[in-house]
Every structure is written in C-alpha cells, then in structure tokens.
Amino acid sequence: MEVVVVGAGIVGAACAFHAAAAGLGVTVLDRGPVGAGTTSRGEGNILLSDKEPGPELELARLSRDLWDRAGEELGPESLELEAKGGLVVASTPEALGALHAFAARQTAAGVRTEAVEHVGDLEPHSAPGLPGGVHYPEDAQVQPVLAAAALLRAAVRHGARTHTGEAAGAVTGADGRITGVRTADGAVLPADAVVNAAGTWGGEVGRRLGAPVEILPRRGFVLVTEPLPPMIRHKVYSADYVANVASSDEGLETSCVVEGTRAGTILIGASRERVGFDTSMNPAVVATLAAQACRLFPFLRGVHLIRAYRGFRPYCPDHLPVIGPDPRVPGVIHACGHEGAGIGLAPGTGALVTAHLLGRPWRGADPAAHTGLLPDRFLAPGGVPQ
Amino acid sequence: MSEPRGPGTTPEVRDPVAPGEPRDLVVVGAGPAGMAAAVTALDGGLRVVLVDSGAAPGGQFWRHPPLTAREAVPTDGLHHGLGAYRALCAALSAHERTGRLTLLLNHHVWTAARDEDGFTVHAVDRGRAPEERAVVLRAPALLVATGAYDRQLPFPGWDLPGVLTAGGLQSLLKGGGVVAGRRVVLGGTGPFLLPVAAALAAHGAKVVAVCEAAAPSAWLRHPGALLRNPAKWAEGARYAATLARHRVPVRTRTAIVGAEGTRGRVAVVRTAALDAAGRPLPDTERRIEADTVGVGWGFVPQLDLLLPLGCDLADAGDGTMAAAVDDGQRTTVPGLYTAGETCGVGGAALAVSEGRLAAVSVLTDLAAPGRPGTRRPAADHRAVARHRAFARAMARAHPLPPAWPAWLTDDTPVCRCEEVTAGAVRSARADDAAADHRQVKQLTRAGMGWCQGRMCGPAVHCLVAARDQPYTPAERLVATPVTLGALADSAEPASDHT
Numbered sequence: 001m002e003v004v005v006v007g008a009g010i011v012g013a014a015c016a017f018h019a020a021a022a023g024l025g026v027t028v029l030d031r032g033p034v035g036a037g038t039t040s041r042g043e044g045n046i047l048l049s050d051k052e053p054g055p056e057l058e059l060a061r062l063s064r065d066l067w068d069r070a071g072e073e074l075g076p077e078s079l080e081l082e083a084k085g086g087l088v089v090a091s092t093p094e095a096l097g098a099l100h101a102f103a104a105r106q107t108a109a110g111v112r113t114e115a116v117e118h119v120g121d122l123e124p125h126s127a128p129g130l131p132g133g134v135h136y137p138e139d140a141q142v143q144p145v146l147a148a149a150a151l152l153r154a155a156v157r158h159g160a161r162t163h164t165g166e167a168a169g170a171v172t173g174a175d176g177r178i179t180g181v182r183t184a185d186g187a188v189l190p191a192d193a194v195v196n197a198a199g200t201w202g203g204e205v206g207r208r209l210g211a212p213v214e215i216l217p218r219r220g221f222v223l224v225t226e227p228l229p230p231m232i233r234h235k236v237y238s239a240d241y242v243a244n245v246a247s248s249d250e251g252l253e254t255s256c257v258v259e260g261t262r263a264g265t266i267l268i269g270a271s272r273e274r275v276g277f278d279t280s281m282n283p284a285v286v287a288t289l290a291a292q293a294c295r296l297f298p299f300l301r302g303v304h305l306i307r308a309y310r311g312f313r314p315y316c317p318d319h320l321p322v323i324g325p326d327p328r329v330p331g332v333i334h335a336c337g338h339e340g341a342g343i344g345l346a347p348g349t350g351a352l353v354t355a356h357l358l359g360r361p362w363r364g365a366d367p368a369a370h371t372g373l374l375p376d377r378f379l380a381p382g383g384v385p386q
Numbered sequence: 387m388s389e390p391r392g393p394g395t396t397p398e399v400r401d402p403v404a405p406g407e408p409r410d411l412v413v414v415g416a417g418p419a420g421m422a423a424a425v426t427a428l429d430g431g432l433r434v435v436l437v438d439s440g441a442a443p444g445g446q447f448w449r450h451p452p453l454t455a456r457e458a459v460p461t462d463g464l465h466h467g468l469g470a471y472r473a474l475c476a477a478l479s480a481h482e483r484t485g486r487l488t489l490l491l492n493h494h495v496w497t498a499a500r501d502e503d504g505f506t507v508h509a510v511d512r513g514r515a516p517e518e519r520a521v522v523l524r525a526p527a528l529l530v531a532t533g534a535y536d537r538q539l540p541f542p543g544w545d546l547p548g549v550l551t552a553g554g555l556q557s558l559l560k561g562g563g564v565v566a567g568r569r570v571v572l573g574g575t576g577p578f579l580l581p582v583a584a585a586l587a588a589h590g591a592k593v594v595a596v597c598e599a600a601a602p603s604a605w606l607r608h609p610g611a612l613l614r615n616p617a618k619w620a621e622g623a624r625y626a627a628t629l630a631r632h633r634v635p636v637r638t639r640t641a642i643v644g645a646e647g648t649r650g651r652v653a654v655v656r657t658a659a660l661d662a663a664g665r666p667l668p669d670t671e672r673r674i675e676a677d678t679v680g681v682g683w684g685f686v687p688q689l690d691l692l693l694p695l696g697c698d699l700a701d702a703g704d705g706t707m708a709a710a711v712d713d714g715q716r717t718t719v720p721g722l723y724t725a726g727e728t729c730g731v732g733g734a735a736l737a738v739s740e741g742r743l744a745a746v747s748v749l750t751d752l753a754a755p756g757r758p759g760t761r762r763p764a765a766d767h768r769a770v771a772r773h774r775a776f777a778r779a780m781a782r783a784h785p786l787p788p789a790w791p792a793w794l795t796d797d798t799p800v801c802r803c804e805e806v807t808a809g810a811v812r813s814a815r816a817d818d819a820a821a822d823h824r825q826v827k828q829l830t831r832a833g834m835g836w837c838q839g840r841m842c843g844p845a846v847h848c849l850v851a852a853r854d855q856p857y858t859p860a861e862r863l864v865a866t867p868v869t870l871g872a873l874a875d876s877a878e879p880a881s882d883h884t
Contacts, residue, residue, distance in 0.1 A: 146829065
C-alpha cells in the first residue's frame with residue numbers, strides 16, 4: 001500500500017513513522033522543511049493535565065505511552081524528551097476546589113494526579129501564599145522540531161521517502177477512490193491513501209483533495225527568557241488555563257504556562273486569540289503574559305525577555321482533532337485540527353492513522369476506541385455536535 | 387512624569403510627553419539619518435519624538451561620550467563631518483526648547499505595532515539603570531533609522547577574549563576614548579577597516595596588520611561611481627596617509643584564518659593569502675603576535691523593528707536584504723518610513739540625505755496644515771543616487787569570499803552564545819535538509835542565545851543557503867532584551883484574565 005502524507009510537521013512525521021514501521025510505502029510531501037510550521041512555534045507540551053475526560057484524553061493517554069516508546073526506540077536525547085511533570089496551581093480557595101473536582105474526574109479516567117498542599121515544596125521559587133495545586137507526574141515535554149526530525153529520519157530508515165512540493169489535488173479512479181496526489185508542479189505521486197496532516201493548512205489541503213474540513217487558526221505568543229540556572233522544575237500553570245483551552249471566546253485569553261528548558265531559558269506561554277492569520281505583534285498580549293508569569297514566580301520580574309514567537313494553532317470548531325477516513329473521498333484520511341496539543345497527540349495520531357490504513361489495531365491504537373474523532377461528526381445532518 | 391495618566395495605564399508606564407499633546411512622528415534612532423529626519427520634520431512644523439538607546443545623539447558614526455564626560459575624553463579627532471553633527475545638535479536643542487521635540491536618550495525600543503491610528507512604539511527607559519521603566523509612544527507616522535551592525539564570519543579562535551568587531555573597537559574609541567588593545571590585527575573586507583586602523587594607530591595602538599580580503603584592483607572595475615564621489619577619495623587618502631605615517635601594513639587578498647590564545651586571551655593571529663575564491667593559499671600562513679583582533683565583513687541592516695511590521699525587503703547587493711523603499715523613503719507599510727543603513731549600507735552622508743527625504747515625505751503625507759513650504763529635495767535625491775551608486779560599487783569590490791567556510795574546522799563554534807559548531811550546522815544541512823538559518827536554529831540552537839543570531843545569522847546563512855541568496859535576518863518580535871517586570875508593569879488590567 002502506498003501512502004502520501006501531506007505535511008512534515010510533528011503529526012505528519014509521526015504518521016510516516018508509524019505507517020513506515022508497519023511496512024506501508026510512505027511518501028511525505030511538504031513544501032518546506034521538517035517541522036517548519038506550527039510544530040516550531042510551540043513549547044513542546046505533552047499534557048494530560050489540561051484535558052477533561054473524553055475522546056481527546058483517550059488519545060492523549062495512548063500518545064503519552066507512545067512518546068515513551070519512541071524515546072526508547074530513538075533515544076530520549078534525540079527528542080529532548082523529559083518527563084518533568086505538570087503542576088497546576090490555583091490562585092484562590094474556590095479555584096482550588098474546582099481544580100480538585102476536575103482532577104478527581106481525570107483520576108477516574110486513568111490519569112495520575114497528586115494533590116499538592118504546599119506549592120513551594122515542588123517549586124521553591126513560586127509566589128508565597130498560593131493555596132495549593134495538583135501535580136500531574138505524567139506531563140512531559142519534547143523539543144518539537146528535533147522530535148519531528150527524529151521521527152522522520154526513523155521513517156526514512158523504514159523506507160519512507162520525502163518529496164518537496166505542495167499538494168494540488170487528488171487523482172481518483174473510476175470508483176472515486178484515491179489513486180494519487182497531484183503536486184503543484186504537475187507531478188503525480190501514486191497513492192492508495194493520502195493523509196491530510198497539514199496542520200493549520202489542513203482545511204485548504206482537505207479542500208484540494210475534495211474532502212474539506214473546517215480548520216481555523218488560533219494565534220498564540222510564547223515568551224523566552226535569558227538562560228538561567230534551573231529555577232523552575234515542572235510545567236507550572238494556573239488553573240485558569242484549562243478553562244481557556246476549552247473556551248470558544250472570540251477575544252484574547254491568556255493564562256500563562258511557565259517552565260524551564262534544558263537550555264536554561266524559561267518559556268512562558270500561551271495566549272489564545274482568534275484573529276485569523278494576522279502575524280502582527282501584540283505588545284499587550286506579551287505584557288499580560290509577563291504579568292501573569294511574574295505573579296506565579298516573582299523572581300521573573302528581574303529576568304530579561306530575549307525572544308517572543310507566535311504561531312497559529314489549527315483547531316476544529318468543536319476543539320477536537322479530526323482523525324480518520326473521510327467518507328466522501330475513499331482513501332483520504334484526515335489527521336489535523338489538534339489545536340495546541342499537536343505535539344502531545346502526534347504519536348497517538350500516527351498510530352491511529354496507521355490502524356485505519358491497516359484496518360486493524362496498531363500499537364495500542366484501535367479505531368473502534370476513538371470514533372469520537374472521526375470526520376463523520378461534521379458530516380452528520382445538523383453539523384458539529386454541540 | 388510618573389503619575390497615572392488615566393484608565394488603562396499603570397503608574398509605572400510613563401508617557402514622557404504631556405498627556406493629550408499629540409505627536410506627529412516618532413523617529414527611532416538618533417544617528418545621522420534619524421537626526422537629519424527629525425530636524426527636517428521639526429523645521430516643517432511637526433511635533434516629533436526622537437528616541438535612541440545611546441547616552442548622546444549621534445548613533446554609531448557620531449558616537450560621543452556622554453555629555454558629562456566630554457571634556458575628560460576628547461574625541462573630536464575621531465570624527466568626520468563634525469560641522470554637520472553640531473548643526474544638527476544645535477537645531478535639535480532649539481526645537482527641544484520650543485517643546486516640539488521630545489528627545490528620549492537611553493530609551494531602548496523593544497517593539498512597535500501598527501493600528502488604525504498609526505503606530506505604538508514600546509520602549510524601556512534605562513536612564514537610571516538597572517531600573518527599567520516601560521514607555522509607550524504613539525504617533526500617526528513612524529520613521530525607523532536603526533542603522534546596521536557588523537557582519538561577522540567565524541574562524542577558529544574567534545571566541546577568544548580579545549576578538550572584537552571592527553565596529554566595536556571604533557565605538558569603544560569614540561564613546562569612551564578607549565583603545566582596546568596594544569597590538570591589534572584587523573581583518574575582513576570593506577573600506578571601514580581603514581578608518582578603524584587609522585584611529586587606533588593615531589591613539590597609540592600598534593596596528594600590526596590590516597587584512598583586506600578583496601583584491602586592490604577590485605575598485606578599478608567600477609571607476610565611475612568612485613570618480614563621482616571625490617569626497618570619498620579624499621577621505622581614503624587621509625586614512626592612507628595616517629596608516630603610512632604609523633607604518634601600518636595593509637595586506638590585500640589576505641584574511642585572518644585563525645586565532646590562538648594563552649591565559650584566556652588571544653595571543654597569536656594566523657593570516658593567509660587567498661585565492662580568487664577566497665580559499666587560503668598553501669604555504670602563505672603567517673603567525674602574528676597580537677592581543678586584540680578586530681573583524682568586520684561589512685554590515686547588516688538592523689531591521690528588527692521593521693520586519694514584524696510587515697514591510698517588504700529588497701536585495702541590497704552586498705549579500706544582505708534591506709528595507710524596500712520608494713524614492714521618498716516610504717516602506718511598503720503606510721505611515722512607516724525608513725532611512726539610512728536600514729535601506730542598504732551606504733554611510734553617513736547617504737543617511738543624512740535619506741533622513742531628510744523621509745521627513746519631507748512625512749510632511750507631504752501628513753499634509754500638516756499651515757506648515758511652512760518644504761524644501762525642494764532635488765539635491766538630496768541626487769545625493770542619494772550618487773551615494774547609492776558608490777555603495778553598490780563598494781559592495782561589488784568587497785564581496786564575502788565565497789570559499790570562506792574553508793577556514794572552519796568542524797569544531798569551530800559558529801554560534802558563540804549556544805556553542806554550536808560548524809560541524810553541527812553542516813550535519814543539520816546534510817541529515818535534515820536544513821536550507822535556511824531558521825531551520826538550523828530549530829535543529830541546533832544556533833541563533834537562540836543572547837544575541838538571537840545577530841552575530842552568527844549571516845554565517846549560518848552562508849553555510850546552508852544557496853550561493854548568492856542574500857541574508858534575510860530572522861524575524862525578532864523582541865528587538866532588545868527587556869525585563870519581564872517592566873513588561874508586567876505595562877500590562878493593561880483590562881486585558882488581564884487571571
């Protein structure tokens with residue numbers, strides 16, 4: 001079976017990695033280098049902590065295990081995979097109560113959680129007086145571009161090819177089934193299936209393949225400080241973050257996530273704005289993130305910001321990724337719309353796509369267990385389920 | 387000036403111009419271009435804020451010690467065009483007294499954003515360092531005159547203490563009267579090496595060699611542009627005389643290919659003659675004892691504020707990209723102007739003319755009612771054309787030697803901040819098909835450290851990009867490091883959701 005994966009971001013690389021390991025013929029098609037889109041614009045979060053029980057958490061749990069297996073196979077250093085754990089802190093007793101209730105539901109769904117009475121025990125430099133939090137030991141981190149490059153290199157070792165170019169359209173046979181992908185320069189890559197792993201451009205690629213899905217951009221800024229000795233041990237964020245991730249509000253939302261990196265810099269994310277593909281700088285967002293980070297860690301007031309970057313998270317209207325075959329064009333499989341969770345969900349997505357391609361479970365991914373992510377949900381009468 | 391100014395600002399956010407008083411133009415950079423632009427705009431009746439990170443106006447070309455140290459540190463002998471500088475300073479002072487000019491020194495602009503009403507310029511005031519205070523400026527027009535910085539190419543040993551940029555040596559001298567070493571070797575390419583060598587020699591340093599990578603005949607291929615700029619000839623002749631008087635040897639088709647240190651400082655410089663491609667010729671290596679090295683391979687336009695505002699770029703002809711402007715110094719973003727080295731490196735006289743042209747455009751575009759008639763800029767247009775032609779000829783005569791990476795060993799650090807070697811950059815290209823410096827940064831961290839690739843960016847670009855493709859710097863949303871505390875104090879509570 002020949003598979004064209006459109007997109008060499010983290011999701012496309014993970015799809016290629018799993019499909020090639022399963023013995024399928026794989027060609028990865030991208031107009032740019034590996035991980036040049038949204039993959040290179042995030043923090044590298046692998047989070048269970050921000051997900052409520054449901055289809056995304058199920059994929060995240062599978063994906064978490066598969067990140068460990070990828071680390072064992074490729075070497076954790078090549079991914080900068082670090083199981084540092086997450087720490088969600090509440091700023092008021094009321095917020096702490098809500099956080100504990102949320103964590104209890106996650107625990108019931110199989111997530112490891114530990115109530116934290118004294119935040120300072122886990123994060124000695126955090127602000128005094130925080131009422132408490134929840135520790136999520138399974139939360140982890142990778143360096144996303146290194147991880148995508150390592151997954152793609154491993155796919156190539158399994159026989160995958162890469163092709164620089166842009167998907168222009170689908171070539172279909174008499175039965176309407178995909179037989180190839182036409183590129184913008186006129187070439188045709190033969191294919192029995194095509195995986196739409198084009199991230200933020202997934203909506204456009206789906207349209208070109210005759211299988212449109214609605215993928216929208218949600219802008220985010222991340223701040224990077226000067227390098228410091230280790231000061232912050234976990235991914236630390238405010239309980240408000242969970243509410244913002246799931247929110248559909250139009251305007252700006254910020255609730256910072258603060259963490260140290262191996263290079264010594266501290267990353268501060270992540271704003272969420274629905275402003276289309278507007279690339280302009282928003283100093284107010286940067287200032288708000290800085291203020292929130294300084295409230296969690298007062299020592300940051302004297303620390304220099306040296307860089308900021310922004311990217312566009314690809315999201316579906318219901319904030320769940322769309323993963324699975326598109327019934328309108330046999331052979332098209334979507335793997336996009338992961339919003340801010342694409343790094344964490346990538347290996348699970350790659351395994352699930354491979355399972356769909358094989359027609360049987362693959363490395364713990366059983367299509368029957370992830371039906372909530374299928375594109376069918378957008379095609380049913382009445383559109384997106386609310 | 388730190389009292390609250392109404393809703394939406396905290397006491398720490400200082401708007402240094404009286405509230406309610408509108409400004410027409412913010413000029414970022416008080417070098418030759420910015421000073422000339424500000425004076426022309428003020429003469430035309432506009433209200434102007436002129437912002438600079440330095441302690442005195444002048445930029446790099448007319449860098450001076452702070453006013454309080456001028457008498458103790460005489461630097462007049464280092465400067466050219468001091469008459470023009472003093473006239474611009476006097477004009478600025480006069481306009482400051484009328485209240486139409488606000489001159490903000492020691493202010494570092496970290497970003498600028500565009501909205502319906504014009505531009506918001508975000509700076510921090512470091513006048514009382516280490517204290518840092520956020521300052522926000524608004525105006526319908528923005529002129530960016532942020533100049534350029536030294537282009538560096540790495541060589542084995544370039545990370546030793548004592549290895550500086552040629553521009554760095556010059557600014558130590560101009561800004562504080564500091565002669566950075568006793569035995570100095572200069573290397574690189576371009577006419578800038580000569581004034582640095584002459585100034586160091588005149589101030590007591592022993593300049594043991596000036597290594598110019600270009601061939602002496604290179605200038606002769608473009609005689610027209612040189613002949614039309616007799617002032618440049620005269621300037622060159624003065625440097626040559628100074629260098630001859632101090633017996634400074636200038637070796638052409640020669641480069642610094644390595645440096646070695648003892649006790650943590652450079653002690654020996656290795657130079658070699660170059661073939662036509664810039665490859666070191668066998669058996670031509672010399673070892674020269676020196677305690678200081680100054681390196682300059684031309685300059686890179688400082689586009690950090692312009693790129694995030696979305697203005698188009700154009701090939702500057704010297705291996706770099708510069709801001710694309712029309713003949714009135716308008717960028718492709720309405721209301722945004724730029725003048726001087728940001729449009730392509732060409733020197734102070736060009737910058738002054740471009741600054742004046744930019745200000746005339748601002749006056750025209752804002753159509754300030756009741757302003758005095760603007761000066762006809764034909765003379766400045768002619769000057770710009772002449773100086774641009776000269777700059778292009780210089781660029782062609784002083785290219786980066788295409789084979790310069792032959793000097794590197796695999797363990798030569800290319801990115802000094804993050805200690806990324808030439809070998810690591812080459813692997814990123816070979817193993818992961820990285821074809822630009824942004825991708826190399828993602829894979830190796832080259833360019834992710836304190837200087838954000840300002841030092842290593844052009845070199846990484848040369849190592850991975852296609853030959854003859856000009857260097858476009860990475861987009862930097864934060865143009866200068868700024869403390870999170872100063873940023874936090876500028877946060878508007880209305881947008882704060884925690």
